[in-house]
Amino acid sequence: MAARLFTATIICGLMFTTVTSVTGCGGDLTAPSGGPVTSPNYPGNYGNNENCEWSITVPEGSIIRLTFDSFYTEYGYDFLTIYDGASDNATEMEELAGYHSQISPIISTSNTLFLMFTSDGSVSRQGFQFNYTSSTAGQCWDPGLPANGDRDNNSNFTSGQTVRYTCMDGYQLRGTANITCQPNGTWSGA
């Protein structure tokens, strides 16, 4: 008897509220959600000696989640540095350079993020594009409902809450059966 299998891939869906286009180099972003934010001249190459600063401020009590569409800079020389706060005095979360086919979402611990992009005097690449969304701290996104399966909890996905997945007869669960909403707004498993 061949077991039928399905994959329960849980996707933390983002809800975009507003989308504002941002051009030029740096800026103060204050909408609850925004993007695409790009490096200068994107999708063309950025210039030499760029120095861009973005500050993102969302409503008090919310956290920020950055999602990248693309990232390509000169490895070792052209950096995007992300700080977990209002300025470059805050804790550095990431220093990105080179080519990344995929970047995991970056999640702040408070309602501000500061980003700095610098390029040196030679060699440029396409740069990067990202969006951001905000959500209430301690609140996870709806983890989704797989086809041919069910979950035991459809209510608020708040910190500490567990959601348990089960499959219909004849189907086998792939992934994690019990996932818990963590304080930083991510789920403990897929």
Ligand SMILES: *[C@@H]1O[C@H](CO)[C@@H](O)[C@H](O)[C@H]1NC(C)=O
């Ligand atoms: C960013 O927003 C743009 C425009 O709404 C959308 O096309 C793109 O898929 C979004 N990218 C990510 C990574 O969320």
Ligand SMILES: *[C@@H]1O[C@H](CO)[C@@H](O)[C@H](O)[C@H]1NC(C)=O
């Ligand atoms: C960063 O820290 C320095 C030294 O502590 C201080 O002088 C400066 O005002 C701070 N800058 C910001 C933007 O908070």
Ligand SMILES: *[C@@H]1O[C@H](CO)[C@@H](O)[C@H](O)[C@H]1NC(C)=O
């Ligand atoms: C769950 O969320 C709904 C609306 O999103 C709200 O009305 C309700 O009070 C929340 N319940 C709890 C237990 O937080």
Ligand SMILES: *[C@@H]1O[C@H](CO)[C@@H](O)[C@H](O)[C@H]1NC(C)=O
């Ligand atoms: C959903 O999870 C919460 C917290 O874990 C729990 O209090 C509540 O009873 C659950 N609801 C259902 C329908 O299982």
Ligand SMILES: *[C@@H]1O[C@H](CO)[C@@H](O)[C@H](O)[C@H]1NC(C)=O
């Ligand atoms: C999931 O949680 C239920 C009850 O909360 C428990 O009986 C079960 O063993 C858990 N399964 C896994 C794989 O942790």
Ligand SMILES: *[C@@H]1O[C@H](CO)[C@@H](O)[C@H](O)[C@H]1NC(C)=O
């Ligand atoms: C969220 O918190 C969990 C548990 O502390 C940790 O394993 C995970 O890396 C964190 N994720 C992010 C994006 O900070």
